[in-house]
Amino acid sequence: MATAPALSRQLAEQLDFAHLVQDGRVHGSLYTNPEIYAREMDYIFHRGWSFVAHESELPNNGDFVVRKVGTQSLLVTRDNKGEIHIHYNRCSHRGAVLCQTNSGHRPRLTCPYHAWTFSLDGRLIGVPDEEAYPEGFNKAEAGLARVARMDSYGGFIFANLVPNGKTLRDHLGRATELIDGLLGLSPVGRIKLNAGWIKHKMRSNWKMIVENQVDGYHAPMTHGSLLKANQTFATVRDRKPKSATRVRDFGNGHTDIDHTRDYLEANDRLFRWTGGIDPARLPKYVQAMKDAYGEDEARRRLIGGPPHSMLFPNISLAEMNIMVIEPVSPTQSIQYTCPVFLEGAEELNARTLRRCEGALGPAGFLIADDAEIGELTQMGVANLEPEWVNLSRGMGKEEILPNGITQAGLMDETSQRGFWRHYRATMAEGQEAA
Numbered sequence: 001m002a003t004a005p006a007l008s009r010q011l012a013e014q015l016d017f018a019h020l021v022q023d024g025r026v027h028g029s030l031y032t033n034p035e036i037y038a039r040e041m042d043y044i045f046h047r048g049w050s051f052v053a054h055e056s057e058l059p060n061n062g063d064f065v066v067r068k069v070g071t072q073s074l075l076v077t078r079d080n081k082g083e084i085h086i087h088y089n090r091c092s093h094r095g096a097v098l099c100q101t102n103s104g105h106r107p108r109l110t111c112p113y114h115a116w117t118f119s120l121d122g123r124l125i126g127v128p129d130e131e132a133y134p135e136g137f138n139k140a141e142a143g144l145a146r147v148a149r150m151d152s153y154g155g156f157i158f159a160n161l162v163p164n165g166k167t168l169r170d171h172l173g174r175a176t177e178l179i180d181g182l183l184g185l186s187p188v189g190r191i192k193l194n195a196g197w198i199k200h201k202m203r204s205n206w207k208m209i210v211e212n213q214v215d216g217y218h219a220p221m222t223h224g225s226l227l228k229a230n231q232t233f234a235t236v237r238d239r240k241p242k243s244a245t246r247v248r249d250f251g252n253g254h255t256d257i258d259h260t261r262d263y264l265e266a267n268d269r270l271f272r273w274t275g276g277i278d279p280a281r282l283p284k285y286v287q288a289m290k291d292a293y294g295e296d297e298a299r300r301r302l303i304g305g306p307p308h309s310m311l312f313p314n315i316s317l318a319e320m321n322i323m324v325i326e327p328v329s330p331t332q333s334i335q336y337t338c339p340v341f342l343e344g345a346e347e348l349n350a351r352t353l354r355r356c357e358g359a360l361g362p363a364g365f366l367i368a369d370d371a372e373i374g375e376l377t378q379m380g381v382a383n384l385e386p387e388w389v390n391l392s393r394g395m396g397k398e399e400i401l402p403n404g405i406t407q408a409g410l411m412d413e414t415s416q417r418g419f420w421r422h423y424r425a426t427m428a429e430g431q432e433a434a
């Protein structure tokens with residue numbers, strides 16, 4: 001069973017996370033220190049549940065994708081019986097990387113070095129000149145190394161590199177309602193991530209992307225040029241301080257910006273979340289939703305729209321796109337984005353693709369702004385004073401709902417504080433205690 005190397009006891013004692021992460025402020029070194037970064041890869045990404053792939057990315061037997069979790073390259077395959085597996089992307093012979101491309105389709109996997117060949121479920125099925133190996137060499141014991149745990153929810157597949165600890169369901173906790181909210185916009189309750197991923201290198205720490213993804217404060221300023229230039233981005237334009245939208249902390253580091261509430265209070269327009277498309281242009285989709293959920297519930301879903309959320313630590317359900325964050329170093333990350341296609345909503349999917357092209361990626365109108373701000377912030381926190389980053393906006397004004405979710409106004413930093421609380425517990429004591 002593979003596990004990441006634990007950090008030394010000495011380092012664990014040096015890093016005092018109760019000091020570095022306080023309720024209204026966090027220390028600037030959290031974005032720059034390589035020892036902290038190494039511990040994050042181990043404690044958060046390897047020992048916790050990380051998103052790896054969505055089942056719709058591997059529609060056919062023989063499909064594979066390669067994904068990074070923490071420092072580890074993982075190989076996700078769909079075998080000849082349709083089962084999905086996650087193995088380490090490492091030949092069991094001399095250790096070469098088995099798959100060098102990000103995705104593909106193969107009947108079997110052959111190592112480029114000495115052509116050891118594996119089935120898609122990880123068994124070693126071919127060794128050139130096998131008779132030269134000594135007695136006792138057993139192919140059945142030389143398959144690919146499987147990750148310790150794998151589980152899925154709503155088609156989203158997660159991996160955990162250690163055998164013990166919380167289940168995926170415990171980790172997701174109340175945040176399953178966010179995934180359910182997205183799937184519930186499909187008349188058959190399923191999404192597809194098959195348009196391909198836009199890959200965007202960000203010169204900022206991965207946690208800055210997490211913080212920004214559920215930040216309701218920055219949009220009018222950081223994205224000011226977009227708001228002036230393109231009035232169809234209604235979901236951005238509507239982020240006003242007095243809006244009914246709330247930021248929410250679901251616990252376990254999961255957070256969201258709940259636009260649904262704002263849209264439902266307006267209660268008269270479907271599809272504001274698409275930039276205000278006329279429902280008459282989506283007749284088959286609207287009818288399919290009514291047939292699936294009934295008139296009133298379909299209307300509620302089509303007014304409320306998708307979640308805008310960040311699931312700890314690496315996946316954001318960002319309305320009609322999914323964003324995945326891959327840490328590269330303390331000062332660099334890769335951000336992957338992919339439009340969400342709803343099964344049974346082909347009329348809408350074409351528009352979703354166009355909107356994502358306009359908003360996402362290095363040439364988009366939206367994410368490029370966030371990338372630049374992330375870079376400026378990374379450069380700024382490299383300066384040693386004033387040491388702390390302030391995250392106190394809205395403290396003391398938060399509302400704790402009967403279901404345990406904490407919420408506050410759109411522009412409050414409740415979502416960032418929710419992320420950091422879980423981060424502190426995880427980094428101080430390990431995933432098991434968090």
Ligand SMILES: [Fe+2]
Nearest residue numbers: 219222223370
């Ligand atoms: Fe932004």
